Amino acid sequence: MRQKIVNGVVALLMMALFVGIIVMVVLDKKNEAEQQIAKDSEYRQSQQSGQQENHTLINASGDTLESRILVPEGYERTQEPDDSLGAFLRNYAMLPDQTPVHLYDGEERKHASAAAVFDMYLGDRNLQQCADSVMRIYAEYLRAIGQEDKIAFHFVDGFLCDWESYKNGKRVKFVDDVPKWKESEVPENLDEAFEDYLNIVFAYSSTLSQVDESDAIPLDEIQIGDIFIKGGSPGHVILVADMCEKDGKKAFLLAQGFMPAQQFHVIKNLQHEDDPWYYEDEITYPFVTPDYQFDEECLKRPRYLSDNWP
Secondary structure (H helix, E strand, O other): OOHHHHHHHHHHHHHHHHHHHHHHHEEEEEEHHHHHHHHHHHHHHHHHHHHHHHHHOEOOOOOOOOEEEOOOOEEEOOOOOOOHHHHHOOOOOOOOOOOOEEOOOOOOOOOOOOEEEEEEOOOOOOOHHHHHHHHHHHHHHHHHHOOHHHOEEEEEOOOOOHHHHHOOOOOEEEEEEEEEEEEEOOOHHHHHHHHHHHHHHHHHHHHHHHHHEEEEHHHHOOOOEEEEEEEEOOOEEEEEEEEEEEEEEEEEEEEOOOOOOOOOEEEOOOOOOOOOOOEEHOOOOOOOOOOOOOOOOOEEEOOOOOOEEE
């Protein structure tokens, strides 16, 4: 009888232990589920907070580069003189927010990684690509500040095609495939002549000639108007369109044209697509951008604004 009682007690203890184990397993799973829910909720909140914070960098109502893309928290735009290229770019008109990038033929570019699109003349020919867009920026700027005598670009073969010669009636003629100036009539409409001049430049210049018109610079000397460039066929070039600073560290916006000819646009940063600024500390090589990657020594400064140009 005593043995039966002992056995019964042991059985009850074993059952209680078994039930306790089951309860502990259930509670553990419940705790894991609650922790996962909390983590998911925290992650969603952080994502929403980050999206809200980054979204504030794009001011949809801004109609210029400076008013459209705001600086990150704690940063300030670099000081640029009123007649500088930096001021010119910051005041450049932008197309409405969320405008897609279009090609020269009116088609929408697929897979464009654009944070904003410049309201820049493109034309209906497949000419204004990457290097051409940079040349247009410099040409428009020099014309705007009354330094038209500095508007000049080399063809790939080395021929210097300058705006002063063109607007005074000279035209490029090819003799045995060699470009030469030939006297012609002075144009009546200089705006139309300016576009004709740029089309000639776009047709016979490229990154191959532009890289030879530029000098390498270190990253810590980067400024608005500098370019990341790889000369080639095809090569590519992107322009430093704006810049800001925080505690001596720089961040910059990059803009590009591309192939086929398309609207000039500010490119996104693949490391944080909602924040288009590229931060100095992030730059490593190969330097990867949405459409191209650049090797070291690709950062250069065009000589178009130098005292001895052209």
